[in-house]
Amino acid sequence: MKWGKRSWMVFLGALLILGTMSVSLLSMAMAQPSQNCPCSFRGLAEAAGPSVVNISSMKVVKGGPFRFDSPFGGEDDPLRDFFEKFFGQRGVPREHKQKGLGSGFIIDPDGFILTNNHVVEATDEILVKLGDGREFQAKMVGRDPQTDLALIKIEPDKPLPALKLGDSEQLHVGDWVLAIGSPFGLVSTVTAGIVSAKYRRIGIGAYDDFIQTDASINPGNSGGPLLNINGEVVGITTAIFSKSGGNIGIGFAIPANIARELLPQLRKGKVVRGWLGVMIQQITPQLKDKLGLSTEAGALVSQVTPGGPAEKAGIKRGDVIVSFDGQTVREMNDLPFLVAKTEVGKKVPVVVLRKGEKKTLQVTIAQMKEEQEEEERTETGVGPELGLALENLSPELASKFGIPDTSGVLITNVIEGSPADEAGLRPGDVIMEMDQEPVQGVQEFARKIAGYPRGQAALLLINRKGNTMYATLAIPRS
Numbered sequence: 118m119k120w121g122k123r124s125w126m127v128f129l130g131a132l133l134i135l136g137t138m139s140v141s142l143l144s145m146a147m148a149q150p151s152q153n154c155p156c157s158f159r160g161l162a163e164a165a166g167p168s169v170v171n172i173s174s175m176k177v178v179k180g181g182p183f184r185f186d187s188p189f190g191g192e193d194d195p196l197r198d199f200f201e202k203f204f205g206q207r208g209v210p211r212e213h214k215q216k217g218l219g220s221g222f223i224i225d226p227d228g229f230i231l232t233n234n235h236v237v238e239a240t241d242e243i244l245v246k247l248g249d250g251r252e253f254q255a256k257m258v259g260r261d262p263q264t265d266l267a268l269i270k271i272e273p274d275k276p277l278p279a280l281k282l283g284d285s286e287q288l289h290v291g292d293w294v295l296a297i298g299s300p301f302g303l304v305s306t307v308t309a310g311i312v313s314a315k316y317r318r319i320g321i322g323a324y325d326d327f328i329q330t331d332a333s334i335n336p337g338n339s340g341g342p343l344l345n346i347n348g349e350v351v352g353i354t355t356a357i358f359s360k361s362g363g364n365i366g367i368g369f370a371i372p373a374n375i376a377r378e379l380l381p382q383l384r385k386g387k388v389v390r391g392w393l394g395v396m397i398q399q400i401t402p403q404l405k406d407k408l409g410l411s412t413e414a415g416a417l418v419s420q421v422t423p424g425g426p427a428e429k430a431g432i433k434r435g436d437v438i439v440s441f442d443g444q445t446v447r448e449m450n451d452l453p454f455l456v457a458k459t460e461v462g463k464k465v466p467v468v469v470l471r472k473g474e475k476k477t478l479q480v481t482i483a484q485m486k487e488e489q490e491e492e493e494r495t496e497t498g499v500g501p502e503l504g505l506a507l508e509n510l511s512p513e514l515a516s517k518f519g520i521p522d523t524s525g526v527l528i529t530n531v532i533e534g535s536p537a538d539e540a541g542l543r544p545g546d547v548i549m550e551m552d553q554e555p556v557q558g559v560q561e562f563a564r565k566i567a568g569y570p571r572g573q574a575a576l577l578l579i580n581r582k583g584n585t586m587y588a589t590l591a592i593p594r595s
Contacts, residue, residue, distance in 0.1 A: 158295055161348055162307045167248045168280045171299045172232055174217040174240040220298035220341030226276035232340030233355055234260045234267040245271050259383035264324050265355055266376055268383040280342060283349025285372035288312055296332040296354055298341030308333035318450055327369035328352045334368030343370040391459035392485035394425020399449045403589035407576035415439040416449040420585040430480040440468035504535020507559045525549045526562050536591045550578035
């Protein structure tokens with residue numbers, strides 16, 4: 118095929134258009150990252166640095182004297198006069214000062230500083246060092262061990278530069294973040310990284326909800342700010358995952374939104390939380406099947422506190438809470454957050470699933486006391502043998518194991534690697550129910566378990582030191 122002059126002109130024109138489009142697309146692709154990925158964090162570090170402080174805590178630890186016995190001993194000990202002269206006894210006092218280091222950041226020009234509770238708790242002295250070298254004694258304003266947040270205050274002679282709390286919900290995985298603190302006492306250390314994940318629960322407490330980042334975080338960074346590229350605090354650096362004690366790229370920060378919600382109460386010196394009065398656990402696939410649920414969403418109620426708000430409203434053990442005050446409970450860990458931030462005395466609708474039927478109950482939230490922390494329990498497992506040793510629960514055994522009740526079957530031994538072990542059963546546990554039917558004795562338990570087809574699982578209700586929880590015990594296939 119021969120091309121004419123016109124055909125060649127059309128072909129060259131098309132190539133030119135495609136080339137122009139390619140250059141434009143490449144330019145757009147290169148320009149886009151430059152808007153979100155600064156070539157330098159210098160401006161951000163210079164602006165935020167003066168608001169980050171170094172915190173030194175000191176606690177006097179008292180103990181008995183450390184006795185010094187010389188090899189001479191007896192009344193002729195040549196060191197006896199020395200110790201009696203300087204210490205009044207033949208021993209060295211063991212009182213000493215225990216020091217700690219951490220970070221914090223100024224949130225108010227008047228000298229309010231936000232940090233971690235574990236940096237300043239149980240201390241006799243808190244010393245704050247500013248970026249310009251000035252040092253101040255700080256006083257405790259308020260602290261919350263449950264979220265590991267604390268508010269302290271210094272008395273500056275002039276207003277201080279403060280950082281702004283940003284919206285941590287607007288933070289996305291892959292966003293740039295900057296951490297500033299005093300790792301290993303190296304003040305004003307700046308590290309950069311990205312948001313690796315959100316909503317991490319690492320087992321610290323009921324209110325785990327961490328931002329995970331690969332920005333370098335080490336001991337001494339605790340309490341420092343995690344900043345977005347706009348210079349807003351989106352997190353408070355708190356913990357690291359490391360077998361060596363140093364940074365391996367897995368650090369955790371408390372979301373700024375949690376701190377914002379608690380600040381008004383921290384300023385008053387006390388955090389008050391709502392209390393529902395239930396013990397909950399995660400819905401596993403095994404529990405889902407045994408309870409006849411359509412999904413694993415929600416929080417399974419394994420125990421209801423007598424006289425608590427939940428019991429008064431009609432919530433029962435075995436209910437699955439799927440909504441609280443109009444907000445969906447996607448999984449167990451959602452519920453403690455929703456309850457805790459609810460105003461004490463407020464009546465809220467709670468939607469539960471009870472044997473496949475939805476019920477809406479009105480619950481008046483009470484105030485949580487320190488001893489009323491709602492616990493989480495998850496027990497699952499399968500294995501080759503039952504691995505259980507059982508006894509009828511007698512008053513003597515109940516007293517020996519510290520069990521408040523005398524009904525049920527006592528587990529006295531669990532074989533390692535067995536289905537009982539995998540199900541999380543322990544010696545001292547009491548089997549109260551099997552498939553929501555009471556179990557009165559060992560013979561009844563053996564008869565019921567013998568009737569299960571191979572490969573299926575029995576739903577057990579366990580009493581462990583006064584707390585009840587569900588467990589699924591798999592029956593061996595062979």
